[in-house]
Amino acid sequence: MRIRKAAKSDISNLLPLMRELAEFEKYANDFAVTEELLREQGFRRSPPDFHCLIAEEGRDSVGFLVYYFVPFTYRAKPNLIVKELYIADGYRSRGVGKLLMKAVTKEAAQADCGMIKWYVAKWNERGVQFYERLGATIDPNWHEFQMSEKVFRDLAAS
Secondary structure (H helix, E strand, O other): OOEOOOHHHHHHHHHHHHHHHHHHHOOOOOOOHHOOOOOOHHHHHOOOEHHHEEEOOOOOOEEEEEEEEEOOOOOOOOOOEEEEHHHHOOOOOHHHHHHHHHHHHHHHHHHHOEEEEEOOOOOOOHHHHHHHHOOOOOOOOOOOOOOEEHHHHHHHHO
């Protein structure tokens, strides 16, 4: 198993894994990511909108972790935000997720981050257990709020 930073040439292998994640997390009908979008936002922009780590076994891409940085926090250090972590069916429970998380912790240390954060679906009990085994905790002090595009556009227009 090899973990490395994704390159432009990985996009055609990455997109099917992202679609699998969308199906797993039940938002496939809203999935709008394309190869061109990945190319533009991840590999043409400087700085990129996101970074990505790929897990490979031989020539097969078997997992990925997408992350980005929030540069300004109260700690006066950036936070690293894990946006997506997905391991293909058949490769789960084989240590791939731990290898990806270990690789992203090295990215956070190199960027002098003060914290790594991410979200987990409440129904994803295996995911919660996995993160807890790594030493992560659920933040009991904060609620996540969200505003849909329709709601924020309505508010902006009011």
